[in-house]
Amino acid sequence: MSTLKHKGKGPQAMTANELRSGLSVWMTKDFGWSRDYRDALLTEDEATIERMDEVARAAELVNDVVGAYFIDTVDGKPARYRERFRTHGPTYDTAELI
Amino acid sequence: MPTLELIRPTGVEADATLPLDFDASRNDDIEALRLPPDADLSQIEDALPRIKSIFVAFDAFTDGRGFSLARLLRQRYGYDGLLVADGQLIPDQFAFALQCGFDAVRVAEGELKRHTPEAWTDALDAFDLTYQRGYAVAAGPATNIFDARLTAMEAGQTADPFSV
Amino acid sequence: MYRYDEFDATFVESRVAQFRGQVERRLDGRLSEAEFRPLRLMNGLYLQLHAYMLRVAVPYGTLRSDQLRMLAHLADRYDKGYGHVTTRQNMQFNWPKLEDVPDMLSDLASVEMHAIQTSGNCIRNVTCDPYAGAAADEIEDPRPLAELLRQWSMLHPEFSFLPRKFKIAVTGAPTHDRAMVRAHDIGIEVVRGVEGEVGYHIIVGGGLGRTPVIGQTLRVFCPKDELLPYLEATMRVYNRFGRRDNKYKARIKILVRETGIEEFRFLVDEEFKALPASKIMVGQAERDRIAAYFAPPDYANDIKAFDLSAQPEAFRKWVDTNVVPHIQPGYAIVNISLKDPDRAPGDITADQMRAVADLADAHSIGEIRTTHQQNMVLAHVRQDELRAVWDGLVKADLEDANINLIGDIICCPGMDFCALATARSIPVSQAIAERFNDHARQQAIGEMQIKISGCINACGHHHVGHIGILGLEKAGVEFYQVTLGGDATQTAAIGDKMGAGFSQDELIDGIERIVDFYMGQRTEGERFLDTYRRLGTPAFKEALYADA
Ligand code: HEM
Ligand code: SF4
Numbered sequence: 001m002s003t004l005k006h007k008g009k010g011p012q013a014m015t016a017n018e019l020r021s022g023l024s025v026w027m028t029k030d031f032g033w034s035r036d037y038r039d040a041l042l043t044e045d046e047a048t049i050e051r052m053d054e055v056a057r058a059a060e061l062v063n064d065v066v067g068a069y070f071i072d073t074v075d076g077k078p079a080r081y082r083e084r085f086r087t088h089g090p091t092y093d094t095a096e097l098i
Numbered sequence: 099m100p101t102l103e104l105i106r107p108t109g110v111e112a113d114a115t116l117p118l119d120f121d122a123s124r125n126d127d128i129e130a131l132r133l134p135p136d137a138d139l140s141q142i143e144d145a146l147p148r149i150k151s152i153f154v155a156f157d158a159f160t161d162g163r164g165f166s167l168a169r170l171l172r173q174r175y176g177y178d179g180l181l182v183a184d185g186q187l188i189p190d191q192f193a194f195a196l197q198c199g200f201d202a203v204r205v206a207e208g209e210l211k212r213h214t215p216e217a218w219t220d221a222l223d224a225f226d227l228t229y230q231r232g233y234a235v236a237a238g239p240a241t242n243i244f245d246a247r248l249t250a251m252e253a254g255q256t257a258d259p260f261s262v
Numbered sequence: 263m264y265r266y267d268e269f270d271a272t273f274v275e276s277r278v279a280q281f282r283g284q285v286e287r288r289l290d291g292r293l294s295e296a297e298f299r300p301l302r303l304m305n306g307l308y309l310q311l312h313a314y315m316l317r318v319a320v321p322y323g324t325l326r327s328d329q330l331r332m333l334a335h336l337a338d339r340y341d342k343g344y345g346h347v348t349t350r351q352n353m354q355f356n357w358p359k360l361e362d363v364p365d366m367l368s369d370l371a372s373v374e375m376h377a378i379q380t381s382g383n384c385i386r387n388v389t390c391d392p393y394a395g396a397a398a399d400e401i402e403d404p405r406p407l408a409e410l411l412r413q414w415s416m417l418h419p420e421f422s423f424l425p426r427k428f429k430i431a432v433t434g435a436p437t438h439d440r441a442m443v444r445a446h447d448i449g450i451e452v453v454r455g456v457e458g459e460v461g462y463h464i465i466v467g468g469g470l471g472r473t474p475v476i477g478q479t480l481r482v483f484c485p486k487d488e489l490l491p492y493l494e495a496t497m498r499v500y501n502r503f504g505r506r507d508n509k510y511k512a513r514i515k516i517l518v519r520e521t522g523i524e525e526f527r528f529l530v531d532e533e534f535k536a537l538p539a540s541k542i543m544v545g546q547a548e549r550d551r552i553a554a555y556f557a558p559p560d561y562a563n564d565i566k567a568f569d570l571s572a573q574p575e576a577f578r579k580w581v582d583t584n585v586v587p588h589i590q591p592g593y594a595i596v597n598i599s600l601k602d603p604d605r606a607p608g609d610i611t612a613d614q615m616r617a618v619a620d621l622a623d624a625h626s627i628g629e630i631r632t633t634h635q636q637n638m639v640l641a642h643v644r645q646d647e648l649r650a651v652w653d654g655l656v657k658a659d660l661e662d663a664n665i666n667l668i669g670d671i672i673c674c675p676g677m678d679f680c681a682l683a684t685a686r687s688i689p690v691s692q693a694i695a696e697r698f699n700d701h702a703r704q705q706a707i708g709e710m711q712i713k714i715s716g717c718i719n720a721c722g723h724h725h726v727g728h729i730g731i732l733g734l735e736k737a738g739v740e741f742y743q744v745t746l747g748g749d750a751t752q753t754a755a756i757g758d759k760m761g762a763g764f765s766q767d768e769l770i771d772g773i774e775r776i777v778d779f780y781m782g783q784r785t786e787g788e789r790f791l792d793t794y795r796r797l798g799t800p801a802f803k804e805a806l807y808a809d810a
Pocket of ligand 1 (some may be wrong): 275308310315347348349350354426427447448468469471472513562673675679681719720721722723809
């Protein structure tokens, strides 16, 4: 379920996982989704945040994404350590040795 | 009061009233009783023969206490009235409910739009087999695997004239 | 090892079909995420930090070679070419797609495997001594029991929605517990009764996580016939009275603690007495049927004494650390280390899986074990074939000679993969492995178990590591807390917490200081754990913080 209600600090970004692939995605400036955090829409504008909220809810309802939520950002990067990890992927993955 | 939706048709009146509190000192027949998941069954033990139907509440489908209550009511207390799993179940639990001793599941009417009666019967059809002895039921998984193996082993043995 | 009969096969196939239907209903929206989540979890499918993760059950850690090859196939076809052996002997894949999972489960079913109950609030995959059936110190092979429990717990109608997950471990060698039975919700030891008859010692309420507890005896001796009814009684007490108001207090260990072991035992006994035990128990005939699958292989008795002295040094070192005695003269148990210092502990590539499967076919009756130490085992190798096994392992880059040494680190995925993590754990294990990379030094240090978890859930068992490491985070910076003196065996103990945490670099230096301190203080034959117990916490704490 979404924990959309944002009580965040600073510019907000919206993130989720694609239902089918499970991969992390962020909401883009045109209210779509991208697997690349660099495309993420970051905003403090209340109306835009409201809109992001609606779009994310709708995307969950039509089962494009799961578990959408707002994240705080600082200087263009996610504020929380965990969220920064989600943007760049594992620092070690055996896949890279193969 | 939600609409009564018995997934498996039984003889129960669609609008059976469910007293939420229970007075053990009464000695008349009780049409229907609703039990919370943490019910203490020893308190209603004496009245059980007078209770025609028991609705065990499932406040969340992840709360499996009701399954144990049903099992106890049937097995330890010998209750043989109607037993209904009442509340937030999902189709994938239908077989489990029957196997634990429920006769039926009741969900709120709105829920049946998402999980249609077909979804419930399909889920029930998904399994014919159960590993747990004592949990095979005609209406659900009807064959216990351990018992079936034993039957097969014994059949194999009795074919041997010297082992009878 | 066990082969499915038609019932087992039909059962697992129905399960695959059911999950296929559930995925379909999820994809078209008939199932909401909230409803689907517990269903996917019951099939081992998580949503992790970056992607889904599928946890495949390796029941009691035993695999046939064709099953391991199938895991290799899954890794290649649906994932990124590798798998991860977990501390519960299962195999995880880090990158599957939801749409592919039904096909993965079908492929698994074709080799008698599944992902049932590898997650969720149900009875999880039963774990077991990886040397079962080969260990010299065993009373009885525990795998027939583990297989019986696998079947009994499978989609249990009454116990699939427990307050919390439920983990059972079994061992047939109570004097050398390699299955951590005291750190499980229920641990079962095969023991002998007063008449010499074989039965079970039942331990309850152990577990790690945020509240580590060593299990206590629930029943000193449970006759074989009574086991399933007795477990059913135990599970019913837990299902009814285990806390559901707070998921951190929902494990059976908390119920046992809050009711007290005496009262808990009383409740179980009351329940047990009221059960129709004869209708629940599984009789001798069926138990024998299962046990027959685990009968010892046809051992050869013509094996010539094996002369190590003529062998290369690297091979001798490997034999020294990775090979242990077998119950049968002329045979040996081979541990395959998945602890290459450059890799994540427990990771194995698809090619390596196939290589191990081939070695098992050629040299170990086609059977492989996974271990809770995140390694693999070939349980029945002729001593005169050890060299051939080693050659094969060298070719597959699996010849690390570090079993039970400081390089044999248990490590959870941590922040690199896990959605619940507070810090990374893989880089820490790599840094330790690198610092102590010298084989002679590892040998000199001797038995040492370092265990690392990336958060308080303790999947890396840090509480029971001789040195335990817990990764935490504060204001975006990782730091690591140390516990010392933990023990995962029959003398189980929770490690003592040291003081303030360390950065990763400080941590590695600190570990080196306590290892050096131990080396300086130890008496003849003492392991790190023994010296720690003898000298006590303050001395080691001082060494740990000497530089700070
Ligand atoms: C990556 C996804 C994983 C998630 C989301 C996860 C989650 C958890 C959680 C929440 C607990 C604590 C449960 C409790 O105390 O009630 C736990 C415990 C545990 N997990 Fe994991 N885990 C993951 C991976 C692993 C892996 C990779 C292993 C093995 C290497 C593992 C083995 C264990 C074990 C052995 C425990 C024991 C602690 C106990 O039983 O109390 N888990 N896990
Ligand atoms: S210990 Fe924490 S970080 Fe490690 S796998 Fe378990 S839940 Fe994830």
